[in-house]
Amino acid sequence: MYAILDIETTGGKFNEEGITEIAIYKFDGHTTVDQFITLVNPEKAIQEFVVKLTGINNKMLRNAPKFYEVAKRIIEITSDCILVAHNTTFDYRILSTEFDRLGYDFNRNTLCTVELSQKLILDQPSYSLGKLTKSLGIPITDRHRASGDALATVQLFKLLLEKDTNKSIIQSSIKYFDRRHQKQKLRNLIEEIPTVQGVFYVHDKEGRVIFIGKGKNIKSEVNNLFLKVTKRAVKIQERAQSISFDKTGNELFTRLKYAIELEVLTPKFNFKKTPKFITQDFNNEDFIIIEKGREVEENAVILIENNEVFGFGYTSLSNQENRLDILKKVLTPIENKIQAKNIIKNYINKNKVQKIIRL
Numbered sequence: 090m091y092a093i094l095d096i097e098t099t100g101g102k103f104n105e106e107g108i109t110e111i112a113i114y115k116f117d118g119h120t121t122v123d124q125f126i127t128l129v130n131p132e133k134a135i136q137e138f139v140v141k142l143t144g145i146n147n148k149m150l151r152n153a154p155k156f157y158e159v160a161k162r163i164i165e166i167t168s169d170c171i172l173v174a175h176n177t178t179f180d181y182r183i184l185s186t187e188f189d190r191l192g193y194d195f196n197r198n199t200l201c202t203v204e205l206s207q208k209l210i211l212d213q214p215s216y217s218l219g220k221l222t223k224s225l226g227i228p229i230t231d232r233h234r235a236s237g238d239a240l241a242t243v244q245l246f247k248l249l250l251e252k253d254t255n256k257s258i259i260q261s262s263i264k265y266f267d268r269r270h271q272k273q274k275l276r277n278l279i280e281e282i283p284t285v286q287g288v289f290y291v292h293d294k295e296g297r298v299i300f301i302g303k304g305k306n307i308k309s310e311v312n313n314l315f316l317k318v319t320k321r322a323v324k325i326q327e328r329a330q331s332i333s334f335d336k337t338g339n340e341l342f343t344r345l346k347y348a349i350e351l352e353v354l355t356p357k358f359n360f361k362k363t364p365k366f367i368t369q370d371f372n373n374e375d376f377i378i379i380e381k382g383r384e385v386e387e388n389a390v391i392l393i394e395n396n397e398v399f400g401f402g403y404t405s406l407s408n409q410e411n412r413l414d415i416l417k418k419v420l421t422p423i424e425n426k427i428q429a430k431n432i433i434k435n436y437i438n439k440n441k442v443q444k445i446i447r448l
Contacts (some may be wrong), residue, residue, distance in 0.1 A: 090114075090115065090116070090117055090118075090151055090168055090171070091112075091113055091115070091116045091117075091167060091171050091172075091173045091200070091246070092113050092166060092167040092170035092171070092172050092173065092197075092215065093113070093114045093115075093116050093173045093174065093238055093239055093242050093243050093246060094109050094111065094112060094113040094114070094172060094173070094180055094235075095111075095112050095140075095168075095174060095175050095181045095238040095239035095399075096108055096110070096141070096174075096179075096183050096184065096235060096237045096364075097109045097111075097143050097233070097234065097235050099131050099134065099135045099139060100131075100135065100136030100138065100139040101136055102143050104182075104186050106131075106186075107129075107131025107133050107156075107181060107187075107205070108129045108131055108156055108183060108184075108187060108232065109125070109128065109129055109131055109135060109139075109143070109145050109150060109251055110126075110127070110129060110143075110145060110235040110236075111127060111129060111159070111163070111235055112124070112125070112126040112130050112235035112236040112238075112239040113125045113128075113163065113166050113239070113416070114239055114240065115167075115168065115220075115289065116173075116243055116246070116247075117168055117355050118250060118259070118333065118334070119336060119383075119389040121243065122127075123166055124157075124166075125163070126164055126235065126236045127153070127154060127159055127429075128145070128149065128150055128153040128154075129150070129153055129154060129155065129156055129159065130151070130152075130154065130155045131150065131156075132155060132216075134147060135150075137428070139219040141232060142233050143233045144233075144234070145234075150321070152437065153327050156187050156191075156435050157191055158189075159391070160187075160188065160191060160193070160384060161200060162196060163184070164193075164195070166406075167197055170197065171197065171198045171199065171200055171201045172184075172197045172198070172199045172429075173199070173200075173201075173202060173242065173246055174201065174202065174242065175201070175202045175203055175218045175238070175242050175245070175383065176201060176203050177200065177201040177202075178201065180294075181197070181199050181350050182267055183336070185216060188437055191225055194320050196248050200258065202242055202245050202246055202249065203216050205253075206221060206245070207251065207356065207398040208254065209249050209250065209252040210225070210249075210255060210418060213356065213359045213418075218238060218241060218242065218245075219232060219240045221245070222241050222244070222245060222380060223443050224415070225245070225248065225407050225415065225418050225419055226408050226409040226412070226415045226419060227241055227244045227245060228241075229241040230381070233324065240385065248402075248419065250404065251402060251421060252349060252402075252421045254349060254353070254421065255353055256290065256298055256333075256354060259292075259333050260292065260296040260298065261296060266284070268391075275315045275326060275329065275413045278311070278315075278329060278331065278332050279308065279311055279312050281332065282307055282308040282311050282332060283307070283334075283336075284304070284306050284307075284309070284310060285303075285306070285307060285308075285309045285334075285336050286304070286305045286306070286307070286335040286336065286337055286339070286343055287307050287335050287337045287342070287343060287347050288301060288302070288303045288307070288335050288337060288343060288347050289301070289302050289303070289307045289310065289332055289333070289334040289335075290332065290333045290334065290350075290354075290356075291314075291325055291328075291329050291332055291356075291358075291412075292329070292330055292331045292333065293328045293329070293330055294328075294330040296378055298326050298354045299325065299329075299356050299357045299358050300314075300326055300356050300358040300359055301347065301350055301351055301354065301356050301359055302314060303343050303344075303346075304343075305340070305343075305377075307334055311332060313328075321358055323403065324358060325358050331357075334445060335348075336383040337383065337388070338380070338381050338382045338383040338384075338387070338389050338403075339380040339381045339389055339440065340384075340436070341378075341380055341389075341391075341433070341436045341440070342380065342389050342401065343430075344402060345429060345432050348428060348429075349424075349428075349429070350421065352425060352428070353424075360432070369430075369431075369434055370394055370396050371396055371430075371434065371448055373395050374391050374394075374395060374396050375391070375393060375394075375395065375447070375448040376445055376446060376447045376448055377390060377391070377392055377393070377410065377416075377445070377446040377448065378390070378391040378393070378433070378437070378444075378445055379410070379442070379443050379444040379446065380443050381443055382403050382404075383403065383427070384407075386405055387403050387404070387405045388401060388403065388404050388405070388410065389401070389403055390403065390404050390410060390416070390420065390442075391433060392413075392416060392417070392427075393433075394418055394448075397426050398423050398426050398429040398430050398431070398433060399417065399421055399422065399423070400417070400420035400421050400422040401420055401421060401423065401429075402419050402420040403419075403429045404416070404419060410446075413448075
């Protein structure tokens, strides 16, 4: 679980700043499950340049709650969560400083979307939130206000999770937190999985992915795995500490994602198969495949360029599909292009897709 936040402050000397606004979105890796947004009375003057930047002035904050009045809610919504922010060092320092003033030791693990973006979205001219989200076609409303910036960070983090084919984000977060639940029973793991189409990952106590599965109903697939009595299944059940999952929205993406991540993660308990590839060209050199996304307002997109698979991903805005430069940044590049080409070619030969756009 993640607590994605943004904080606006008064400005001023290092470690003497006060919070003027805070927005926290509790995010389970798929959807926002809780949120907390409030102005905060910092009990000190706001620097003039900050007023011009954010539009927040002292008059607006006169009747706002003071930090000690919202501290309990912040502790509750961030409990058992990893804090995520764009430049987490700043936001975490500000929060910790405020709690220090109250005599409370506020400790959370953190992830920074600036650092993650630098690893997963290469060669960007700027990794500032405004410029990065613009280049990715992610809209920001109320720029330099806590809620607007935090919501944009949610969308950016969702994209980064999709691009993280090594599952390093998920695996590290499970390692941090799931050691507390080593006695968790298998039936509780099953209850946490939704009845959706997708790919699921069984993790051991260190967060490592030890098995990958897929299906139209991943809850049913997990249940079947935990009912099996084969030696392999029993070993998986004994070592299973937690399960994460990715919704895919359609069968093509399920097959593609499953094959890619089997190769990247090489889980200990998946059968090792050597697939036979028959290289066949597509009927067109350059085109886009559009399939059903994970949500109603979303499309699943695959880009074919020069008869090769460039990448795949999800879009929610028309400009992300209509502008090739933006689309390429949003999509996750595919390393094993021959494997992907075979999966896609076999699928579209036997199934109808929602739409094909020739470029």
